[in-house]
Amino acid sequence: MDDISKRIQELKRERHAVILAHNYVAPEIQDLADFTGDSLELSIKAESVHAEVIVFCGVRFMAETAKLLSPQSTVLLPKSDAGCPMADMADPDEVAACRRKNPDAVFVAYVNSTARVKALVDICCTSGNAEKIIRSIPQDRPIVFLPDRNLGGNMMKKLGRKMELWPGCCPIHDQVTVEMIQRARAAAPGAPVLVHPECRVEVVDAADEALSTAGILRFCRESSGKRFIIGTEQGILHRLRKENPGKEFLPLEPAMVCCDMKKVTLNDLYVSLRDMTEKIELDPALAEAAVRPIRRMLDVK
Structure with a gap:
């Protein structure tokens, strides 16, 4: 482990912190995190571990959701300008x-x-x-x-x-076209095409499956297939390859990269823990109203 990673781990213990990383962030951030997953999955996980400090490596709405579900915790967003178009x-x-x-x-x-x-x-x-x-x-x-x-x-x-x-x-998923799927199928015959449901309707129709990031991970883990075409942000490829040795994962399009998701670096994570920045602060009345629709969703059986 390099020096900055060691310093991050030391600060994490000192702050009684948990590091969350979305499936789309840089590989080195995912490898250092306590938990990786999609935004809500991570926020629910953070709530269950009752961490004093939550460092959310993702974008702002995700850190806000973590704060809504864990109001007693200090929630940090290492890159303050990481937003979601x-x-x-x-x-x-x-x-x-x-x-x-x-x-x-x-x-x-x-x-x-x-x-x-x-x-x-x-x-x-x-x-x-x-x-x-x-x-x-x-x-x-x-x-x-x-x-x-x-x-x-x-x-x-x-x-x-x-x-x-x-x-x-x-903007990343909206750019996917049926022609991209056709080209990918021609280049990798027989490999299932997995896209995200944020893609256009005609793209979902042309794919084999439309799945959330958690769904893509589960599908590839449980499938006996050895080759998959992945039609979502490229950050997920790192986790797919890490969890499925012996299987091949091909990006549908190399250009499927979210710049906001890639903003957080190891140095940003270190500085965030060192200086306790940037803290997510929500007005109590706003937070009370904003958490209700999340709780209603979680209550649906």
């Missing part, structure tokens, strides 16, 4: 205005949203449980789904449930 596409004032225009609608927010937006909606969902959450809503209630039009569109098609879709998207 999709989350930022749902402006809280515009969401509030939409609520006023649709007083009877159930507002469903993808967990990839800011705390200010979560505070305005009825229930949250993840890419893995969106189907279950939408099925739980009475058929006679209109639904506004935000901020990802692609995840919402895929759920609409799968469930036959009409929803009003917010015009947001993940």
Whole structure:
């Protein structure tokens, strides 16, 4: 272990901290983390271990979610400008205005949203449980789904449930095309194509499976196949290869890299623990409102 990694481990013990790393962050960060996973999975894990300090290596909405579920903990975001373009596409004032225009609608927010937006909606969902959450809503209630039009569109098609879709998207997943899938299949015949449900509807239709990051990891772990085409942010390839020796994982497109997810470096992580920066602070009233739709989601059986 190099010097900076040793210093991080020493500070982690000193601060009674836990380090969380999203599946998309840099490999060296994933290797140093106590837990890796998707945003909500990590936040739930952090809540269960009751850490004094949570260092979330990911983007801001993820650190906010960790703070909402673990308000007693100090939550740090090592890179303060690590944001999420999709989350930022749902402006809280515009969401509030939409609520006023649709007083009877159930507002469903993808967990990839800011705390200010979560505070305005009825229930949250993840890419893995969106189907279950939408099925739980009475058929006679209109639904506004935000901020990802692609995840919402895929759920609409799968469930036959009409929803009003917010015009947001993940720029990385939204760029995937059917032609990319066709090229990848030609280059690796027989390998299943796994994409994220943040991709467009026609892309999901052309793929073999549309799965959350946790779903992709599980599929590849349980499959007897030896070769897979992965259509999501490239950071997940490190964990896939690490957990599945002897299997081959091919990126659908080399350009599927989220710059925000890659912002955190080992030095940023060290400085964050050393200086206890940047702390995620949420207004208590906002936090009380924003955690409700997350808890409602977790209560859906």
